[in-house]
Amino acid sequence: MPLIEDPKTIMDLRANGIRVYDYSSIAWSINCPRGFKYRHEMGLTLTSTEINHSLEFGRCIHKTLQFWYPTRKDDEALLMFARDFKPFEEQPTMSPKTGKILDATYTVRFGCSLLDAYFTRYRDESFELIQNEIPVAEELVEGVYVSGRIDKILRQPKGLFFRDHKTSKYMDKYTTNPSPQFMGYKFLTEKLTGQHASGELDMIGVSKTKDLASLLRREPFDYTPYQMSQWKASLVAQIKQLEVYREANFWPQFWNCKPFFRDCMYLPLCTLARGEEHDGLVANLYTIHFWDPFSID
């Protein structure tokens, strides 16, 4: 089966009952199979949600870098970020303990300063930009596809590599080995290009107190054939386990109910007192909107 680069093909595969897994869906299945069922089998998302400032901030930074890499137009890139992020900007809050006004973190001003520091640090970097935000999928084993949206595929004298931008307050907590997401990107990049590819984490930290220069960090990494074989075998085993749950029509609760320090969005369903209220609650609280592995959102 050839490599798939057309998002519509992925939707067609799904419509024909062929499973396509990406890091987001696999992460759900590892965190909690019941959550995987709600998010990826039923497509449930909360109908009304609070703005997730950090998520929107990262999305807008990503989109801006997608524009900036091939153009190097700083001013237009900053205007794009300001326009996109303004509706999602965090507002100052009042401390319930002291009554003092607390500055917001995720602001247009901070984002523009961070991007400006990024542009200044990396503007003179030379590379060949081979792919920019490319969605791609490939058959892992027969009938099972993995997909991902690779931020950048670049070539420099050191070789071919993919670069993944991460925007986070927890910039020191990212692990590159093992990393099912990055191992998947290496698999996809090598299938796409037919060449050996290493990886690079492009960290863009978020902090109100650190200076901007310390918030930017790049970290190269790679995996051996043995490490990749372990990733592949583990992923296949994880996907087989999902088939077992699907066959039994029972998706166990794993009770990791505060992923990323926020309540899991399915907490109302998992804390229901009576099963007969389940379907009504689903109809009241949730909308069906299936995850698109190729979406930048």
Ligand code: SF4
């Ligand atoms: S609320 Fe807890 S048990 Fe329920 S789906 Fe989420 S993580 Fe799983």
